[in-house]
Amino acid sequence: xxxxxxxxxxxxxxxxxxxxxxxxxxxxxxxxxxxxxxxxxxxxxxxxxxxxxxxxxxxxxxxxxxxxxxxxxxxxxxxxxxxxxxxxxxxxxxxxxxxxxxxxxxxxxxxxxxxxxxxxxxxxxxxxxxxxxxxxxxxxxxxxxxxxxxxxxxxxxxxxxxxxxxxxxxxxxxxxxxxxxxxxxxxxxxxxxxxxxxxxxxxxxxxxxxxxxxxxxxxxxxxxxxxxxxxxxxxxxxxxxxxxxxxxxxxxxxxxxxxxxxxxxxxxxxxxxxxxxxxxxxxxxxxxxxxxxxxxxxxxxxxxxxxxxxxxxxxxxxxxxxxxxxxxxxxxxxxxxxxxxxxxxxxxxxxxxxxxxxxxxxxx
Numbered sequence: 034x035x036x037x038x039x040x041x042x043x044x045x046x047x048x049x050x051x052x053x054x055x056x057x058x059x060x061x062x063x064x065x066x067x068x069x070x071x072x073x074x075x076x077x078x079x080x081x082x083x084x085x086x087x088x089x090x091x092x093x094x095x096x097x098x099x100x101x102x103x104x105x106x107x108x109x110x111x112x113x114x115x116x117x118x119x120x121x122x123x124x125x126x127x128x129x130x131x132x133x134x135x136x137x138x139x140x141x142x143x144x145x146x147x148x149x150x151x152x153x154x155x156x157x158x159x160x161x162x163x164x165x166x167x168x169x170x171x172x173x174x175x176x177x178x179x180x181x182x183x184x185x186x187x188x189x190x191x192x193x194x195x196x197x198x199x200x201x202x203x204x205x206x207x208x209x210x211x212x213x214x215x216x217x218x219x220x221x222x223x224x225x226x227x228x229x230x231x232x233x234x235x236x237x238x239x240x241x242x243x244x245x246x247x248x249x250x251x252x253x254x255x256x257x258x259x260x261x262x263x264x265x266x267x268x269x270x271x272x273x274x275x276x277x278x279x280x281x282x283x284x285x286x287x288x289x290x291x292x293x294x295x296x297x298x299x300x301x302x303x304x305x306x307x308x309x310x311x312x313x314x315x316x317x318x319x320x321x322x323x324x325x326x327x328x329x330x331x332x333x334x335x336x337x338x339x340x341x342x343x344x345x346x347x348x349x350x351x352x353x354x355x356x357x358x359x360x361x362x363x364x365x366x367x368x369x370x371x372x373x374x375x376x377x378x379x380x381x382x383x384x385x386x387x388x389x390x391x392x393x394x395x396x397x
Contacts, residue, residue: 034256034282038271042259048126048397049259055133056255057292060248062140063152064094064296070347071240071327074320075233080226089230090237091294097241098249098290102283107338108243112250113257115157115183116164119173122262127397128174129255131389132163139382143374151342151375155382156247157187160254162386169387170394183340190334190341197330198346202353205322210357213318225317232324237297239331240343245293247340249285315354323350345375 043050071094072086081089102109118125136159140152161184167174178184213221260271315323327347334341348371 034260034271036284039256042256042263042271045263046123046126046259048123048130049255052126052130052133052255053252055130055137056248056251057288059133059136059140059152059156059251060289060292061296062137063244063248064091064293065299066140066143066152066296070344071236071324072233073347074315074323074351075229078226078229078315078317078320080229080317080320081233086233087298089234090240091297093234093237094241094245094297095290095294097238097243098245098293099286101242101246101335102249102286105336105338106246106249108246108335108340109250109253111183111186111338111340112156112160112247113254114177115160116167117175117177118164118167118258119175120261121167121172121174122258122265124170124172124394125167125174126255126258127393128163128167128390129160129251129258131166131391131393132159132161132386133251134389135159135162135382135385135387138385139378151344151378153244153247153340153342153344154375154378156251157184157340158379158382159386160251162383162388163390165383166387166390166394169391172394186339190339191345193339194330194334194341194346195349198326198349199353199356201326201330202323202350203357204353205326206319206354206357209318209322222317225321228321229317229324232321232328235328236324236331236343236347239328239335241290241293243331243335243341243343245286245289246335248289248293249282252285252289253282315351319354319358323347323354326350326353342375344371 043053072081072090075081076083076086118128136152136155139155139159161176164174164176168176176184263269263271327343327350330346330350331341331343
């Protein structure tokens, strides 16, 4: 599908244009509120200045989205198959619009309070809430819950990312301490300063790769719904029915990368402060351990098609690194606040998406 076909679909179905605009809004908020997690630790340990870190994050977010699109689209496939909206494609497009409004509302509220919420979880919850609304209205929609379903992969990611992040963050920090135990700390500090900058760039790349593909999956879902309706009405073949890494949609990766980079460039210092400084004061080597752990976990999940929260992976990695030295130095009240936010994201965003979807389906 090329640009001319996209514009033809938008002209025929204006709700598609609204859907795309809302997805762009979600991408921007993700870059604004979620991407700062990637650079939180290297800023908090003073390895790099905030403005330079934000520019670095914006650049590597862009590279992550664009390059990963050509390496694997597994995560995009998972998101685009989260809900089967059935054959009433235009009504399903209304529901999808409503789900995106839920994500935007949740992201803005979290930013106002400086809470590092997960846009990934919000996205999944918003789409699912919209799907439930479509089912409530008697549409031919369903949410697959089988062992290999998108929701099952989400639950795997929710659990495994916590175990991986905390365990590897803890173990890698301990390993560094053992290796460097006889070294002069003043001599190792410069190494870990630059290592943190590299790992922070890697974390930004991983964030762009994972979250960028999620949003490409949602854009494909919106285009697919409109395309199927167009095919049915006009006997055309304007849209394929499966994503499967189609090369002719490469421009989606470029658009997502640009918008996410723009959002990141604005920064989110409230969230940087909460993640990088609020839970535990980290030394340079601990910051490197958390960023390396998070990057590894997120990139592996992306290739496996498992949607994970970059906020969650980074948060539990920081907890693991902090607990490796002294569990009492962890600010558990801040950690508790973050965990509660993660837990409330699914029902909160799902309910908002559900209610707006009911409204949109009945009005439009």
